Amino acid sequence: ATPTAVMVATGVGANNGVLIKGGDALERAQKIEYVIFDKTGTLTQGKATVTTARVFVGMDLGEFLRLVASAEASSEHPLAKAIVEYARHFHFFDEPSAIKDAENNSKESISGWLFDVSEFYALPGRGVHCFINGKRIVVGNRKLITESGMAITTDVENFVVELEESARTGILVAYDNSLIGVIGVADPLKREAAVVVEGLGKMGVRTVMVTGDNWRTARAVAKEVGIQDVRAEVMPAGKADVVRSFQKDGSIVAMVGDGINDSPALAAADVGMAIGAGTDIAIEAADYVLMRNNLEDVITAIDISRKTFARIR
Numbered sequence: 037a038t039p040t041a042v043m044v045a046t047g048v049g050a051n052n053g054v055l056i057k058g059g060d061a062l063e064r065a066q067k068i069e070y071v072i073f074d075k076t077g078t079l080t081q082g083k084a085t086v087t088t089a090r091v092f093v094g095m096d097l098g099e100f101l102r103l104v105a106s107a108e109a110s111s112e113h114p115l116a117k118a119i120v121e122y123a124r125h126f127h128f129f130d131e132p133s134a135i136k137d138a139e140n141n142s143k144e145s146i147s148g149w150l151f152d153v154s155e156f157y158a159l160p161g162r163g164v165h166c167f168i169n170g171k172r173i174v175v176g177n178r179k180l181i182t183e184s185g186m187a188i189t190t191d192v193e194n195f196v197v198e199l200e201e202s203a204r205t206g207i208l209v210a211y212d213n214s215l216i217g218v219i220g221v222a223d224p225l226k227r228e229a230a231v232v233v234e235g236l237g238k239m240g241v242r243t244v245m246v247t248g249d250n251w252r253t254a255r256a257v258a259k260e261v262g263i264q265d266v267r268a269e270v271m272p273a274g275k276a277d278v279v280r281s282f283q284k285d286g287s288i289v290a291m292v293g294d295g296i297n298d299s300p301a302l303a304a305a306d307v308g309m310a311i312g313a314g315t316d317i318a319i320e321a322a323d324y325v326l327m328r329n330n331l332e333d334v335i336t337a338i339d340i341s342r343k344t345f346a347r348i349r
C-alpha cells in the first residue's frame with residue numbers, strides 16, 4: 037500500500053476507536069489466521085460479581101469479608117475489585133451498625149473498616165497474599181493455596197467444583213495457615229462476544245481462548261461463547277508460549293488481551309490487540325488498541341487491513 041493508503045486506513049481506524057501503531061501492524065492484520073482471546077476482561081466483561089461467599093470455619097461472614105477485602109484492596113485484578121465491592125456492600129447494607137457510618141460518609145468508603153496489611157504481594161495468575169494482624173492471608177486459586185503449603189479439604193474442593201461447573205470462579209481464602217472460606221465470582225460474557233467469535237469463523241479465522249483460570253470454568257465459558265479450542269491454567273509467561281505454538285507452522289496469530297499478564301503474549305503475537313480499558317502495560321505491548329472496549333473491533337481491524345491491501349493487489 038502507498039503511504040497515503042496507510043494514512044487513510046489509520047484514520048478510518050481512529051474514527052472507529054481502533055488505534056493502529058504503524059504500517060507493519062496494519063499489513064499483518066489481513067493475514068490473521070488465528071485469534072487467541074484472553075478470557076477475563078477480554079471475552080468477559082471483567083466486571084465480575086460475587087455470587088456466593090461461604091465460610092467453612094466458626095467466623096462470621098462480615099469478619100470473613102473484612103479480611104478478604106483488606107487483602108484484595110491493593111489488587112487491580114477484576115476479581116479483587118468484585119470482592120472489595122461485595123464486602124463494601126455487605127458492610128454498609130447488611131450490617132446494621134455500619135449504616136450509621138454510611139450516613140457519615142457519603143462516598144461509602146470502606147477504607148476505615150479494612151485492616152492494615154503488610155507485605156502485600158500480587159501473584160499474577162494466582163492471587164494475592166499479605167499479612168493481617170501478624171497472620172498470613174492467602175487469597176487465590178488452588179495452585180496458590182497448594183504452593184503456600186496448605187491442603188484443600190474435600191468440602192472446600194466440592195464447593196469450588198460446584199461453582200466452576202456453573203462457569204464461576206471459586207476463590208479460596210486461607211488465614212493463619214488454614215482454609216477459612218470460598219468466594220464464588222461470576223463474570224458474564226461481553227454482549228457481543230459470541231457474535232464476534234461466529235463472525236471470525238465466517239471470515240475463515242480460527243478462535244482460541246487462553247486463560248489463567250481453571251479448566252472447568254474455562255470450558256464452561258468457552259462453550260457459552262462458541263470457542264472449541266481452550267487453553268486453561270496458563271501462567272502469564274505461558275500465554276506467550278501458546279501464541280508461539282500456533283505460529284510454529286508459519287501461521288499468523290493475533291492475541292487479544294487486557295491485562296498485565298497478557299503483555300508477553302501480546303508482544304509475541306504477529307498482531308497484538310489490547311483492550312483500551314485494559315492496563316497500560318498491555319496497551320504498550322500491543323500493535324492495536326481497541327478503544328471502545330468492544331470485541332467487534334477485532335473484526336473491524338481485520339476488515340480495514342484486508343480492504344487497504346485488497347485495493348492494491
Ligand code: ADP
Binds near residue numbers: 113
Ligand atoms: P485470565 O487469564 O483469565 O485473565 P488471570 O491470569 O488474571 O486470568 O488469573 C488467573 C486466576 O488466578 C484467576 O482465575 C484467579 O483464580 C486467580 N487470581 C488472579 N488474581 C487474583 C486476585 N487478585 N484475587 C484472587 N484470585 C486471583
Ligand code: MG
Binds near residue numbers: 075
Ligand atoms: Mg484478562
